Amino acid sequence: MSRNSAVSRPARDPRESVSEATAARLSVYVRCLAALEGEGVDHISSQELAKRFHLNSAQIRKDLATFGEFGTRGVGYATGALKRHLISILGLDRTRRVAIIGAGRLGSALADYGGFRSGGFRIAALFDNDRARIGSKSRAGVPVHDIRRLAEIVALEKIEIGVITVPASAASEVARKCWEAGLKAVLNFAPVRLDPPPDAFLKNVDLKINLETLSFYIARA
Amino acid sequence: MSRNSAVSRPARDPRESVSEATAARLSVYVRCLAALEGEGVDHISSQELAKRFHLNSAQIRKDLATFGEFGTRGVGYATGALKRHLISILGLDRTRRVAIIGAGRLGSALADYGGFRSGGFRIAALFDNDRARIGSKSRAGVPVHDIRRLAEIVALEKIEIGVITVPASAASEVARKCWEAGLKAVLNFAPVRLDPPPDAFLKNVDLKINLETLSFYIARA
Known part of the structure; x- marks a missing residue:
């Protein structure tokens, strides 16, 4: 991966490099398997999984083969076991703590956002340089600290x-502070390209792609 | 596509159905081609494009072949022409107007968000049912209207x-109002599953997948 992909990290070894798209598909498979588990489906083939959730069966087999031998010929994948295995591969079998830097509207909305706080992640702190915000708490109770206390x-x-x-103009400096503070994984909502050190993971959130996908469907309707 | 995929719409004709992942990749290709154009690269092969931006060259050829014959054997794709063609396919050759329903922290942050307002989209209005918000404007000047005036x-x-x-508890009712008001394309940030009518496009934004992807890389580091 390079600075041009959304998650930036130089691959140390080509065998280790798994694309961001593959990683994101693992998350999707976990959601699909959880839905099936909820319905009491205990085994499913890659073809059935693909058909049910509009995925690609060859892609599913290829993605899963990267991480081991999961399916049984003629029986398919064991729904619950595969889900738990993927959760472990994604490192979601433990809670990871998250800091949000920038306690403005977006940051405080995310700190309290149901889709962000649930299973696997805990928003432990907000940071800001605005003295009016420092010392306060988000509605869900996440404390706002002085950015100088980040490390x-x-x-x-x-x-x-x-x-x-934070605003685009402050994002590069804040990213540097994150890396200096030992945060090896950074999710960037600022519409600006950052320059991560070789041992850091950076993922840029490009919300506009969502609007562009909708535009594509409107244009073809 | 079905309710189980992120963009929900029953395919009217299998030939017409292009996956959401394909549509999202077209957006990525546009960004890559724009970067190359900025560097003065006038032609590029699918292999070079894949190598440069860590994409899959067979996937690029397959995606583009869905929409026509773009490349010239031995010469590759004409950077600028392909970019313009993809922009047209994505329906981004005209400005599309967007309404944000829910003028709370997330909604008003998005209304003013640089990565959302730029090229191709114009945030025309915010809507809310809170009388304290109705009649106000976002910092960037987007007016907040009464949700009753949506249509x-x-x-x-x-x-x-x-x-x-809006909060998850209000999202289903708001979605219904959107569809009744004639909004055929809806982007949903509420962590709740909505039930679109057959002629509507729905895209659910799952911000947690971004954290999960970072978790995957941390777990393998």
């Missing part, structure tokens, strides 16, 4: 992921 | 896309 609180709270929600 | 203003302002940023 200290990252270490104290064992925070692993930083989310950047 | 009227959608027609008046020729709005095509609705973005739902």
Whole structure:
């Protein structure tokens, strides 16, 4: 992966490099398997999984083969076991702590956002440089700390992921502070390209792609 | 596509059905081609494009072949012409107007968000049911209207896309209002599954997948 892909990290070894698209598909498979498990489906073939959730069966087999031998010929995948295995591969079998840097509207909305706080992640802290915000709490109770305490609180709270929600003009400096504070994984909402060090993971959120996908369907309707 | 995929719409004709993943990749190709154009690269092969941006060359050829014959054997794709063609396929050769329903922190942050407002889209209106918000404007000047005026203003302002940023508990009712108001394309930020009519496009934004992808890389580091 390079700075041009959404998750930037130089591959140390080609065998280790798994594309961001593959990683994102693992998340999708977990959601599909959880839905099937909820319906009491205990085994499913890659073809059935593909048909049911509009995925590609060859892609499913290829993605899963990267991580081991999961299916049984003629029986398919064991729904619950495969889900748990993928959760483990995604590192979601433990809670990861997240800091949000930028306690403005987007940052505080994300701190309290149901789709962000649930299973696997805990928003441990917000950071800002605005004295009017420092010392306050989000509605869900996430404390807002002085950005100058980032390294200290990252270490104290064992925070692993930083989310950047500051204005574009401040994002590069904030990203540098994140990396200096030991945050190896950064999710960037600022519409600006950042320059991660070789040992850091950076994922840029491009919300506009969602609007473009809708535009595509409107244009073809 | 079905309710189980992120963009929900029953395919009227299998030939017409292009997956959401394909549509999203077209957006990525446009960004890559724009970067190359900026560097003065006038032709590029699918192999070079794949290598440069860490994509899959067979996937690029397959995706583009869906929409016509673009490349020239031995010469590759004409950077600028392909970019313009993809922009046209994505329906981004004209401005599409967007309404955001829910003028809370997330909605008003998105209304003013640089990565959302730029080229191709115009945030024309915010809507809310809170009288304290109705009549105000976002920092960037987007007016907040009474949700009861949704259909009227959608027609008046020729709005095509609705973005739902209300709490999960209100999202289903708001989605129904969007569809009744004639918004055929809806982007849903509420962590709840909506039930679109057959002629509507729905895209659910799952921000947590971004955290999960980072978790995957942390777990393998």
